[in-house]
Amino acid sequence: MLSRSTRTALKYSRSILRTPRKVSICALNQVRFQSTKIGTAPKETTTNLFDDSDPKRNHIFEYSWGTWLKNDKQEKQKRFTKFSIQGLNETLKNINSLGKSLGETNPDAIERVDKVKVLSNNIKNFFGNDGEVKDINQVLSLHEGKHHRIYRIQLEGLDKKLVLRLPYSLGSKVFTKRKIESEVATMDFLSNALNLNIPKVLAYSGEYDNQLGHPFMLMEYIEDVESSLMKKWNPLVDSKDDRLDCNEAISQLNEVIEPLADFNKIVGDFIFDNYGSIYFKDDCPKGLEAIAYEGQDRWVIGPSVESAYYRNKEYVAGEDIDRYVGPWKRSEPLKMIQDLVDLEILSLRNRLAAIEKGENVKDDIADLKDAIKIFEKLRLVAGEMFNLNPKETIIPNLAELLKPRLLIGDLDPMNVLVRKDNKGFEFLDFENCVVKPFLISNYPKFLEYNGEKIFSLQQEVNNFDQLDDVEKEQYRFMFKRTRNQFLWEVSINKNSKELVGVISPVIKLVKSCYLNILNFKNLKDALYIENGLIEISTMWENYNGNGVLGKAKGEPNPIKFNENEINEFAKKIQEYEISNGSKPFTATGGWVPQDMFNRLEEQGLLIKDNDKDEWKIDTDKVLK
Numbered sequence: 001m002l003s004r005s006t007r008t009a010l011k012y013s014r015s016i017l018r019t020p021r022k023v024s025i026c027a028l029n030q031v032r033f034q035s036t037k038i039g040t041a042p043k044e045t046t047t048n049l050f051d052d053s054d055p056k057r058n059h060i061f062e063y064s065w066g067t068w069l070k071n072d073k074q075e076k077q078k079r080f081t082k083f084s085i086q087g088l089n090e091t092l093k094n095i096n097s098l099g100k101s102l103g104e105t106n107p108d109a110i111e112r113v114d115k116v117k118v119l120s121n122n123i124k125n126f127f128g129n130d131g132e133v134k135d136i137n138q139v140l141s142l143h144e145g146k147h148h149r150i151y152r153i154q155l156e157g158l159d160k161k162l163v164l165r166l167p168y169s170l171g172s173k174v175f176t177k178r179k180i181e182s183e184v185a186t187m188d189f190l191s192n193a194l195n196l197n198i199p200k201v202l203a204y205s206g207e208y209d210n211q212l213g214h215p216f217m218l219m220e221y222i223e224d225v226e227s228s229l230m231k232k233w234n235p236l237v238d239s240k241d242d243r244l245d246c247n248e249a250i251s252q253l254n255e256v257i258e259p260l261a262d263f264n265k266i267v268g269d270f271i272f273d274n275y276g277s278i279y280f281k282d283d284c285p286k287g288l289e290a291i292a293y294e295g296q297d298r299w300v301i302g303p304s305v306e307s308a309y310y311r312n313k314e315y316v317a318g319e320d321i322d323r324y325v326g327p328w329k330r331s332e333p334l335k336m337i338q339d340l341v342d343l344e345i346l347s348l349r350n351r352l353a354a355i356e357k358g359e360n361v362k363d364d365i366a367d368l369k370d371a372i373k374i375f376e377k378l379r380l381v382a383g384e385m386f387n388l389n390p391k392e393t394i395i396p397n398l399a400e401l402l403k404p405r406l407l408i409g410d411l412d413p414m415n416v417l418v419r420k421d422n423k424g425f426e427f428l429d430f431e432n433c434v435v436k437p438f439l440i441s442n443y444p445k446f447l448e449y450n451g452e453k454i455f456s457l458q459q460e461v462n463n464f465d466q467l468d469d470v471e472k473e474q475y476r477f478m479f480k481r482t483r484n485q486f487l488w489e490v491s492i493n494k495n496s497k498e499l500v501g502v503i504s505p506v507i508k509l510v511k512s513c514y515l516n517i518l519n520f521k522n523l524k525d526a527l528y529i530e531n532g533l534i535e536i537s538t539m540w541e542n543y544n545g546n547g548v549l550g551k552a553k554g555e556p557n558p559i560k561f562n563e564n565e566i567n568e569f570a571k572k573i574q575e576y577e578i579s580n581g582s583k584p585f586t587a588t589g590g591w592v593p594q595d596m597f598n599r600l601e602e603q604g605l606l607i608k609d610n611d612k613d614e615w616k617i618d619t620d621k622v623l624k
Contacts, residue, residue: 096123150166199428
């Protein structure tokens with residue numbers, strides 16, 4: 001059944017497109033800020049371009065695209081992207097001067113200006129011979145995303161524009177630095193090695209200690225854009241007679257799915273030498289193995305930047321994290337799973353030890369102990385989740401499924417720009433990209449569906465026509481989510497038949513534990529991992545006997561659950577699901593799009609609890 005939080009999550013993804021925030025700065029020495037916050041009248045402020053201490057300009061850095069029902073002030077503070085506009089001004093002049101001095105000796109060099117790295121060829125192509133760069137005369141806030149803020153930069157006398165991308169302060173400084181450095185190198189690889197339509201990066205820094213006072217990426221701005229591909233995405237489009245083969249609905253959905261699938265095929269066809277994330281050679285963290293490939297040394301494979309390896313790891317020392325984040329040799333395709341499990345166990349144990357020492361850790365001790373038990377059971381099979389012996393396995397094309405391929409962490413229509421005049425697409429946002437086996441890949445988030453699959457409402461839902469309207473809506477939602485994910489599977493079969501084995505229900509079940517670790521955000525999420533372990537334990541004899549699961553055929557089942565444990569699990573996960581389903585905006589972490597928040601507040605559906613400084617939904621009014 002469809003919970004309110006699930007329906008809210010769908011609305012949230014489309015609401016973003018309706019609620020942009022625009023902030024402009026027009027200046028020589030005097031800068032005029034014009035901002036439009038959601039639900040407020042435009043605001044203008046005049047300030048001196050070179051006065052970074054002027055508090056009147058702070059509104060340009062404030063987060064405004066949503067409100068959290070709990071801890072709103074803290075969450076917004078994490079997303080306060082204050083940077084030095086004067087420092088950006090000086091950085092632009094410095095990197096342009098560098099571009100002019102490089103000549104043609106090494107056009108592909110990655111140079112350093114103070115704490116800023118500069119891709120010299122991209123700088124020369126962008127600025128050309130237009131003379132000295134003048135001052136910034138406009139800064140426009142384009143987007144406030146989940147992980148970063150995007151501004152458009154206009155310089156006096158220059159027709160071209162720039163994009164400044166700033167990460168929020170949501171993780172450790174080490175993780176922020178690695179994400180930026182890996183993302184820039186990944187974009188450079190996709191653009192130069194695979195010739196894909198990727199914005200050119202001019203300069204970047206993963207440090208706070210630079211002229212801007214904030215980590216950043218500076219990219220070219222794509223001018224001839226018609227819209228985002230997201231504007232064409234309607235995941236709940238009706239299928240005629242609720243049929244999976246409705247050509248009209250499929251054609252509309254494929255306008256979005258096919259460009260992403262085609263892009264994904266080009267990216268996935270390149271085979272790397274090892275597993276991890278892409279970096280420039282000089283950026284790869286010291287003390288960690290940097291493995292070059294294809295006989296070149298511009299790009300290397302370094303530590304993974306998948307967020308699961310860094311999320312909630314405050315109680316793990318940096319050197320300990322580095323033991324588990326890769327890179328991994330091609331001969332050990334499942335070691336990244338084993339390392340992730342070991343890292344989570346270390347983190348959970350350290351948090352438990354901190355509580356026992358009397359430290360103020362915001363964890364429930366019973367939930368911590370339960371999670372540790374679940375991960376310790378998972379550890380028994382983590383490194384041997386699949387039988388990799390080609391003589392025993394029945395997994396088709398196993399060798400192809402294990403090859404190191406680049407997987408795009410946020411493949412989403414929101415990150416695809418549609419060019420004007422049928423000039424194709426421009427692809428954006430390459431955070432959390434990782435080279436791993438396609439065997440353990442997941443679906444793009446906008447298509448991912450882990451609920452009950454329904455391919456035919458009339459054949460699979462008893463007495464569908466006699467159900468009330470609410471129940472019909474819920475089943476249709478499940479059908480449409482099934483249909484959308486199925487179209488992605490069709491694209492894999494069309495583009496890469498050698499990889500289609502990954503959609504097998506058996507493979508999905510076996511790797512579900514691993515995929516749930518990637519989404520392990522709070523302690524009770526471990527219940528989803530336990531669910532996968534119970535399913536594996538139940539099917540062990542069958543899957544192991546057919547060469548799918550375990551190190552070798554005939555290996556005894558190492559995962560044991562007694563009847564009491566299964567009953568206790570069933571009780572806990574039911575309570576957790578009911579709790580999540582009864583709380584609106586659970587799927588978004590309590591975040592409400594600002595236009596929706598304003599409407600709910602006006603309608604009296606949101607109630608402020610001043611004692612706890614949080615908002616509550618008046619559930620009775622909502623249901624009415």
